[in-house]
Amino acid sequence: METHASHRSGVWWQNVEADCPERRNHTSRDSGRLQGSNGPEEGRQDSGSRGRGRQALRNIGERRSRDRALTIQICVSVPPKTVEEAFCLIEEAEAQHADLIEVRLDSLNNHIRIAEIPSYSNTPLIATNKSTENHGNFYGSEDRRQKILVDAAKNGFDYVDVDLFIPNIRKLIDDLREAGAKPIVSFHDFERTLELSRLNLVLEEEIALGAEVCKIVTTANQVEDNLTTLNFVSDASKKAKIVCFAMGELGKPSRLLSPVFGAFFTFASLDEKRKTAKGQLTIQEMRRAYELLGLR
Numbered sequence: 001m002e003t004h005a006s007h008r009s010g011v012w013w014q015n016v017e018a019d020c021p022e023r024r025n026h027t028s029r030d031s032g033r034l035q036g037s038n039g040p041e042e043g044r045q046d047s048g049s050r051g052r053g054r055q056a057l058r059n060i061g062e063r064r065s066r067d068r069a070l071t072i073q074i075c076v077s078v079p080p081k082t083v084e085e086a087f088c089l090i091e092e093a094e095a096q097h098a099d100l101i102e103v104r105l106d107s108l109n110n111h112i113r114i115a116e117i118p119s120y121s122n123t124p125l126i127a128t129n130k131s132t133e134n135h136g137n138f139y140g141s142e143d144r145r146q147k148i149l150v151d152a153a154k155n156g157f158d159y160v161d162v163d164l165f166i167p168n169i170r171k172l173i174d175d176l177r178e179a180g181a182k183p184i185v186s187f188h189d190f191e192r193t194l195e196l197s198r199l200n201l202v203l204e205e206e207i208a209l210g211a212e213v214c215k216i217v218t219t220a221n222q223v224e225d226n227l228t229t230l231n232f233v234s235d236a237s238k239k240a241k242i243v244c245f246a247m248g249e250l251g252k253p254s255r256l257l258s259p260v261f262g263a264f265f266t267f268a269s270l271d272e273k274r275k276t277a278k279g280q281l282t283i284q285e286m287r288r289a290y291e292l293l294g295l296r
Contacts, residue, residue: 185209199244
């Protein structure tokens with residue numbers, strides 16, 4: 001992989017700066033290291049407020065016991081078509097003070113240069129590569145899809161999203177951990193919200209697989225489905241790091257309130273035009289709502 005300095009000298013980097021001028025002043029993970037840091041932690045601390053996102057992840061347990069409101073974390077999901085666009089979207093998400101950033105690798109036109117993406121973020125990154133069977137945009141083979149996830153882990157993505165019901169999931173989780181990433185084992189029901197007993201069965205299976213984060217997402221067909229997911233989160237958060245809410249327009253309350261009930265984080269979009277799931281709120285909308293509720 002080329003160094004950050006060599007990237008900037010290339011023609012393609014000039015194109016990125018033309019499209020995303022604020023990138024010129026952006027301090028990357030690598031630039032922090034090049035400025036004389038003794039390791040990745042010191043480099044991230046030198047990057048200022050953005051670098052504190054990673055430290056916040058380590059302190060989540062302590063913060064939860066001290067002040068529940070401080071545990072609200074927002075992950076902004078971005079769907080870049082090119083690596084250059086990924087740089088710009090990461091920059092925008094960091095400007096909006098995202099706590100984590102999910103990069104939808106299945107939105108990319110190709111995956112040749114995904115190794116370059118982590119170097120341009122000071123915020124923890126989640127690699128997600130959803131197949132068309134799981135309502136994503138990756139059309140290749142399952143072996144190829146999983147290889148891209150492992151490559152992302154090897155090149156610095158902090159978390160990798162792994163679908164619960166896929167072939168060879170245990171090997172994939174082991175490979176991701178060996179590469180240094182934390183697996184998010186995810187389950188989606190695109191039709192309904194399961195009853196509490198079945199949600200707990202899914203949680204137990206994800207925990208048994210060794211998930212660092214258990215992600216369980218349902219679909220709201222009635223307002224009461226929000227109560228089901230929030231009740232589940234309140235209990236499940238005592239057993240594992242949990243991300244859980246209901247998709248769809250009727251599920252917006254659970255997206256907003258799940259961190260209040262103990263969820264590790266919730267998802268948001270950068271703006272109205274770049275939503276990656278039904279019922280997703282923008283990060284600006286979520287922050288305004290939390291401020292009105294006195295939670296931020």
